[in-house]
Amino acid sequence: MWTQLWSGLGGKLADRWVAVSGPALVFWLGGVAAYAVGNGLAPLVRLVDRLSRAALPAQLIWVAVALAAVHASALAVDRCALPVLRLLEGYWPAWLAKVTGDRVADLHRRAVAEQAEWQLLAAVPDRSPEQTRRMVRLDELRRRRPPVDRLLPTRLGNRMLAAEDAPRVRYGLDAVVVWGHLWLVLPEATRTELTAARTAVNRAVAGVIWSALFPLFACWTLWAVPVGIAAVLLIERLWLPVLVDRYAVLVQAAFDLHRFALYRAARWKLPAGPAEELDRGPALTAFLYRGEAPAGLQYQHET
Structure with a gap:
């Protein structure tokens, strides 16, 4: 029994170590490869040979130090x-601030132009397939950005901000304020999906950091510079936007499907329709954030 217990515990610890330290191990192995390219394999062979001839306790200590x-x-x-x-x-x-302002101004002009183009296409009675595809594309771009007066200078930021702004625009709820409250009433399956999506985003960002650090190995080989830059661009431009979009979609879906759980948990009467919800959403946000209750509020207790 104890053998099985320690075996299972060791397996879980190993899985946890790989999940946390896997990218770091890849980075340091890449550093070893860079050293080998710049200095040849002979120094590494001598080091391995020296470690192999050391006593077992010394070998274990060196392995433990390296893993730590x-x-x-x-x-x-x-x-x-x-x-x-x-x-x-x-x-x-x-x-x-100057760079930020210029970038936001450029995105603002582009967003206004795309909105005008979408409105023109929407007014066309018999759209061609090309016009329909363009309209769908413009609608997708609009979905992935916040209102034009709240634009950020990067598409990642705008996608995340669009997800945060959607509950306020649709339901009057401030996502940043009420997210912790909503999280506590979400179903376990939903929280699992959201946690996995956010973990994937964080790991991709860690990949950007590791890739940006890789050019430090240029002291051994200049190939480390283009490899690091290429990895940063690959992750930041291709991989990370996909993960951020998936996480943003799940955040919006959590509000779309489970926002009434906030009303029930706070013992508020459910809004009768969209117009009433837009009125009650800000009041519920203020209630959860500051404890400010509207006049005449009566709790709806379950029977």
Whole structure:
């Protein structure tokens, strides 16, 4: 029994270590490869030979130190994932205000032009297949960005902000304020999907960080620079937007399908229709955020 217990515990720890430290291990193995390219295999062969001739306790200590160092670097990068994601979303420091303003102004002009084009296409009675495809594309672009007065300078930020703004526009709920409350009443399956999607986003951001650090190995081989830059562009331009879009869709779906659970949990009467919901949404947000209750509020207790 104890053997099975420790075996199962060891398997879970190994899985956890691989999940957290896998990208870090790839990074450091890439560093070893860069060292081999710049200095040849002979130094590595000598090191491996020296370790193989050492006593077993010494070998275990060296392996443990190496694994601990890999894990520590993985944890350090994971702690940086959220600040880096904020930068990728377009929440840039004040000294980049000019760049931010120019980028937002350009996106604003593009959004206004695309909205005008969509309205023109919507007025066409007999649209061609090309016009229909263009209209669908424009509608998709509009869905992935917030109102034009709240644009951020990056498409990742605009996609995330669009997901945060949708509950306010549709239901009067401030997603940032009520998200913690909604999370507690979501079904377990929904929370599992959201957690998996957000974890995938964080890991992709960690991949961006590791790739950006890879050019440090240029001290051994200049190939580390193009490899690192290529990996950053691949993850940031192709992989990360897909993951962010999936997470944003799930956040919006959580509000679309489960927002009334907030009313029930707070013992508020459910709104009778969309117009009433737009009136009650801000009041429920203020109630959950500040404890401000509208005059005459009566709780709806379950019987």
